[in-house]
Amino acid sequence: MSHLKTIFGSSAIATMALLLTYPVTAQPIPPKASNACIQRTAEEMVVATRDITVTGAGPIDAENGVRTLFMRNTRTGQTAECRVNTIDGFVLSVKLTGGGPTSPPGSSTPTEGQFEGRGTASGAVFGRGMRVHSSLSFNQNRFSLALFVPPGTGTQIQYQGTISSLRGGSSGNPNSFVLQGRLQSFASSANRLQVRRTSGNCRIEVFDARIVSTFCSGNAPGSSTQFTGMKQF
Structure with missing residues (x-):
């Protein structure tokens, strides 16, 4: 009898260990997050x-x-990791992890310029969903981005930082590109633009030549924003 109790006890412990180890990653991904x-x-x-498809998810x-989703481009094989809040579906970051081209053949990008946009x-x-204007300027390896309610x-x-990558879009248009930057400072009307x-x-x-989207995620409180441009002015 004691032998059976030992076996049963060991099985129960093993089962509990499995339940504690695996249910997190086995949980379904909310459609809003994916x-x-x-x-x-x-x-x-x-x-x-x-x-784009979701190939897996972390704990x-x-x-x-917050959960990390593993993403894949089914055409090129390029992969990425997407950190998302599964409660409200807010994406915190997307990191390209490998495979596939990072810049279409024949595309070109400007080394400096000023661009504007309108949106929310x-x-x-x-x-x-507040209506705002956006303004981007960059030169060499630095950029400045501002989102403001007119007249400003x-x-x-306002954001300031350094450029980590600048790559052309699929159209090959020199005025179509994606800028990735590292934040160094920000100022907002909430702190009197300090x-x-x-x-x-x-x-x-x-x-x-129009800003169609921006996403800035800062570590300081009140420094993260998301902007979506209008399809046309």
Whole structure:
């Protein structure tokens, strides 16, 4: 009898260990989170969303619901890791991890310039879907990005940082490109435009000389925003 109890006890312990180890990664991915990662990964790779698929997922952070989804471009084989909040579907970052081209053949990008856009912004000082203007300027390895409610004296946020990559879009148009940058500082109307140091990343997409999307994720409180440009002025 004691032998049977030992066997039963060992089996129960093993079962509990399995339940503790595997249920997190086995949990289904909320459609809101997977769709958001597909959209952001497609933007990052400058491809259509139909070319992106989710191949797997890491464990969920029990404290904040953040999870890493593993993405793949079915046409080129390029892969990426997408960190997303599974509670609200907000994408924190997308990191290209390998495979496939990073810049289409024959594409070219400017080494400096100034670009503008109109659209909606969320996060930091902006209410969800607030109409704003955007302004980007860069030269050599530095960039400056501003999101503001016209005429630019009210609600706004400004970013400064260094360029980590600049690659052309699929159209080959020199005024269509994706800029990846590392944040160094920001200033917002919430702190009277006082410049504050921060670290983080920015992704800025320009199409046909217009800013069509930006996503800046800073480590300092109130420094993260997302901008979606209008299809036409």
